[in-house]
Amino acid sequence: MGDAPSGALTPLLEANGIRIFALPTDCGDVGSFSTRQSGTPFVFLPSHLDGEQARQHLAHELGQLVLGHSRPGHRDSRTAAIQFASAFLMPRTAVVAAMLRTATPERLAAASSAWGVPTSAVLHRLHDLELMPEWSHRSTIERLGDERAPYEQPGATSVERSYLLPKAVAHLRARGLPVDSVAELTAVRTDDPPRWPTTISPGAPGS
Structure with a gap:
């Protein structure tokens, strides 16, 4: 990307294999965090962030993943990730x-x-x-x-939007998978509110 502004971070991170999700609204006291599961990196963001805040949190968690310091409460890793995010953006x-x-x-x-x-x-x-x-x-x-x-x-910054989620939803619909089947695959109860990524736009498929 050189020295140009990074643009939307969500599709950039998704294109490099990072899965981005929103935390449930009842987890308001939990900040953003990242982790790896079976080698796949995940980023979880609070659902109340605006565009600029989401970008900063995404860049910070990217720093945690890139620097290999995804350990909650580790002060040095947090400082390094903050510096990474600032330099990246x-x-x-x-x-x-x-x-x-x-x-x-x-x-x-x-x-x-x-x-x-x-x-x-x-x-x-x-x-x-x-x-x-x-x-x-x-x-x-x-x-x-x-x-x-x-x-x-x-x-004022445009909201971060997922490019991956609408495609995934369209693919599932094309295969004719009902909601119950998707819920079983993702271990999410059908009576739960949807846990879509916070970056999904309000009018996108599946919202």
Whole structure:
């Protein structure tokens, strides 16, 4: 991908064999996590995330899988995964080329939109790369907070959508598999609410 924005992460991860699912709504106290089962990597996300948050969580869990630190509560692995996610979503050379050291809130918002991350993530990346002095970093965060971040639009990024799930549902329908058969194969009771990936669009097949 070079230094270009990563675009939608869900199809990228799915194309490389990672299965992405949403956690049930009654698991609100559980954060995102990743694991491997019989060699297959899985990522589980809270169901309430907006587009930008989902991208950050996906990049973080990708870091856990790539770095081999999928151990809950392991502090060093979490720090490394956070650094991985930041670098993956905002490559160093692209951030340097953007020349945001003294950027206005409008330019910061434009950069955050291009990279699909919150403005606060851009500020932290600039600080980590020593492209923004400590005093400027703090004052900018305070200014955005005092102004209720008028330039930042949470959830403005397009929702992450699965390309795999609609195809799987269409395939099952073409084979004439009834819901009961699918439930038996996936060990999900038919009286449970659907546990589709959080990235599925509301109007997609099977939603």
